[in-house]
Amino acid sequence: MSDARAVADRLIKAKRLNALLTPAKDLRKSLLAQAEAARTTGVLYGMPVAVKDNICTLEFTTTCGSKILEGYQSPYEATAITKLKAAGALIAGKTNCDEFAMGSSTEHSAYGRVIHPLDKARVPGGSSGGSAALVAAGAVPAALGSDTGGSVRQPAAFCGVVGMKPTYGRVSRYGLVAFGSSLDQIGVLGRSVHDAARVLSVISGRDARDSTCEDRDPLRLPTVPESLQGFVIGLPKEYFPAELDPAVKRACDRAIRMMKELGAAVREVSLPHTPYAVPTYYVIAPAEASSNLARYDGVRYGPRFDGHQDLHALYRTTRGQGFGPEVRRRILVGTYVLSAGYYDAYYRRAQQMRALIAQDFRNAFDRGVDLLFTPTVPAPAFKAGEKLSDPIAMYMSDIFTVTANLAGLPAMSLPIGRVKGLPIGGQLIGQAFLEDEMIEAAYALERVVPATDEA
Amino acid sequence: MSVSRDEVLRIAQLAELDVDDDALPEIAEQMSRILDYVAQLSAIPTNGTVKTFVPGPDAMRFRPDEVAPSPLMFGPAQFAPAFKEGFFVVPKLGQFE
Amino acid sequence: MSQAWETVIGLETHVQLRTRSKMFCGCSTSFGAPPNTQVCPVCLGLPGALPVANGAAIGLAVRGALALGCTVHPKSIFARKNYFYPDLPKGYQISQFDQPLATQGSLSFLSPERGAVTATIVRLHLEEDAGKSIHDRFPKATAVDLNRSGVPLIEIVGGPDLRSPAEARAYLQTLKQLLEYIGISDCDMEKGSLRVDANVSIRRAGETALNTRTEVKNINAFSFVEKALGVERDRQIALVESGGSVSQQTMLYDAKESTVRPQRSKEESHDYRYFPEPDLPPLVLTPEFVAEQQSELPELPGQKRERFMAQYALSREHATVLTASRAVAEYYEHVVRAPAEPQSAANWVMTEALADAKDHQEQLRVSPAALAQIIALVKGGTLSNQAAKRVFAEVASKGGDPRTIAESLGLVLVADTNVLAAWVSDVLGAHAPEVGRYKNGETKLMAFFVGQVMRASKGKADPKLAQRVLEEKLSA
């Protein structure tokens, strides 16, 4: 099959982005073998899908962008991968990401930063930056990412592609290396709404191996609507603050106008607990991460670093040298907020705040709103190195995306314009398990919005 | 509120993470900033009755009691950093430790 | 010295549930497989693997909780207990913490010192087992086997209600008996399917407050329970009497040396950072599920004992022995229903049947019907007690019909009055002086004559019938 060769060539041509972790030789060999074996009747027959390196595959190593899993070959594959292969898709290599998906710029990878396809000085966003960059560069039509606080939508916005995060429990997490278990979902980056949606549809649905995956049929794709007649779009005022980047504001206003022209009713709503979302997230996610990452101890898999003389030395050097600075920082913060005497002040409080944030969304939807529209990120892609020394500034990049993870809701980003050549993303947040409505609106908006025009 | 060097060391010990002495002040400073930042949560009045929220199913499903291990394409001998006679091997750990 | 002191003990018991597969994955729980062969991504703690709970384990845990009279909560939560250890693959154990499966139960048992005692069961929760660290396999290295990793356990936390090492042993014995009875565990301490840790403190007799306690671990055989706790109690008493004070620490029992020594612990080891397990939704039990588990419960040992006393007019001692195991109790009832007179059946089961079982891997080798027949043969005068015991042994080892065996062994008593009359005539003829004394009123000599007839018949004469024939002849 010559297609597999072309796929490999396209991926290898994008090498300068450092978006792909799979060596060219392995990639070619595997793609040819996969193309031979692919199910010709599958709905994704022959479609190459790149996969973020924190999703276990049998085809390639799974390192999570970390030294602590350097060379790690998983002896099993994620349910999402099994479903993709059953649909005839080709696993088109593993994509670079922030280490264990912790980051918003893909600068926190042990294997080097990913370059923004449109401006090499800038970051592609993160943590699924490799997946976003490959799709944006046209190397693959779609790629899997994971979204814990915006890690699919934020890089999609930065790179000018579509990024979808499904409802928590829509896609099995079996084989997705856990970061924040109650927040993580596998998501899809695609060059169009349709490419992302068809991949999402294939990987969605029940899985007996994940207790948090809902017992539901796979997502059914809506048809492309003629209009948005009957849709009520809510604009949460907390997502349009005075200090919002003016170009981002202009792009959003233009998209809102177009949705109105398509027949949607638009109304302002309030999600009053939004200001607490980032602090809530930065308690819950590190707490869960500190526990999820305890298994990387050099005992059963992964390399051992120095310190073989006693067990504690083995643990401490393996973990101390195997994890990069951002992961270490989050493990320490997460350990701290769970430790004796601090649990109530931090973790319990964050869980309560999470309930209030989820309630905000329910209140809005109860008042007749079908979907929410917001900017995906407050500003376009920033320069590499710009936020590395200030973790909180980096965290603020997630301010509009973490809420959907905290509330477990489906959300997506789609390109709605550019500023000085850099893409801007608009976010749709839907109701739980109503991805179809969200995708329907995105189809309509995608057809009319000048995604590559200056806002 | 600020995290002291000793506190960082205590937490690092709990997390089994080596922290360089040189890096300690910076880590303490960054942890303090992050913890100060998230501490705004404790300033909000939430009475004890506020429920917590976790997404996902309301109740767990039960698996039938059948011997049906999830597939493993190859065994521990092929991924373990130290494996001997069927066992994972780690540096000695006293029985009474 | 112990007169002035009272010991306060509470036991934490870990019990492996009798399931085919592990708590959160489909790996086998069978014992004795080659190391690291009953493992999968889940119980190896591989990146990306997730737990899915075994419904049968939850059912067995609920049965245990109901048998202990606990309140079973309609909703409980799994939590992660975080600590590092090479045989703990995920770096945390999935357990339950502030919302356990069941709380507030009790266990009544017979204390050797205080008689009937009811101890509180504070809580009962589900958790997964860790793997096994083997320290003597390789020099300078520890070997880790994860076959046991993820095996389902319940932890039963008893209140500080036990007052002596002997009482702790009796409590544990009763608990073990109960759990075996309801079939949720094989409770084999040697295989590690029953493990016990003890919290021990002492106080002056008459005091009611609790003093600083230690936790005694590594009690890995049933016979060590009393010894280990005695050693720790004596250590605490000696310490306090010499002016020292007990500090809260974990003591490890060394069976070889019969000593306890403090665990070398790092101060951080107790900050387990529990938090709700995000990979598992709440454990919700419907009333139907709980009712189903209730209906699976057999009659419990205590209930059975009371019923045996009432229904079969047995003493408490006898009823206790007969209900000690479910198998023996069922056997006894089968014998009675065969039918046999309840007290005779009790005597036979407690003596011959249990003694035989003890020598033969707890097998009750004589069928209830055969035992009932043996009892009937004794009662009907066909077999003497002595002869019946021989028949029992014969049936036990070779099987067969008791009457046929008795006849083939020539053990059947002779009840033919003609034959008896001949033996009686011989005896009376050979003991003329005694006959004279008997006729002069010395009637107690009857026993002597019966004995002589038995001797003459080589034990085959039916003694009751022989006596009747003797009486007739002597009064003639």
Ligand SMILES: [Zn+2]
């Ligand atoms: Zn397993």
